[in-house]
Amino acid sequence: MAFIRVGPEDFDLGTEMAALRAAAGDIGAVASFIGIVRGGAAAPMTAMTLEHYPGMTERAIASMAAEAETRFALSACRVIHRTGRIPLGGQIVLVMTACGHRQAALDATAYLIDWLKVAAPFWKKEHLADGTDIWVEARNADDSAAARWQTP
Template structure:
């Protein structure tokens, strides 16, 4: 069963990795992805909004899909919400499996599907005092589509 958290606080990747592998002797590989807020075009903050409950259920469905496709021994998804500054982490995807290929593929699948299927609304704030809502990107849809029918 995947560990799913949607929280304001930053996460500790080392602690999450230790928790996912603690006491396990069947883990042969751990893959992870950490998304970090970057300061493009004068960005001063990224504000992520979500509907509690709905967001966790959507992420749980995405994680369950990964667990059905790959033989994972652990799966962790932590996604932050609220105001995030450049350089701060936004999302952690962590997968563990007996073999590296499953861990790597599941991790890539999870981040691709989170970008397109997890219900977050993103607003960029700029040093100028302006802001804008982030629109969906065609390249994210293309990345997610590669997993359609994949096993």
């Protein structure tokens, strides 16, 4: 069963790894992805605010995680997504998967992060150094990344 947390609290990789391994049992691989607030392409950025639809966001992530557990034979999975204002360099998201083999763990992690970008109801606002705010629009590249996981 997947562990999912959505909220403003930061996370510690070591703590989350220990929790994943405790839940996973006998495994051969763990893969992880951490998303970090980086500077905006258009102008210097100081922070990002992430908003979500409470309840719906968690259900969407749980559905994605359940699909990943079945598709990649996961032993355990953790998805943590922060909300609220996060400074430049701050951690946004953690996806960790554990299973018997490395390729399945790597693929499951990529699958989850690709789908999180397009199917979980989050909205991002960049706070620029000049004091303006810009809502981040969906990107075609994210849709293309998620589309590669669709089965024919």
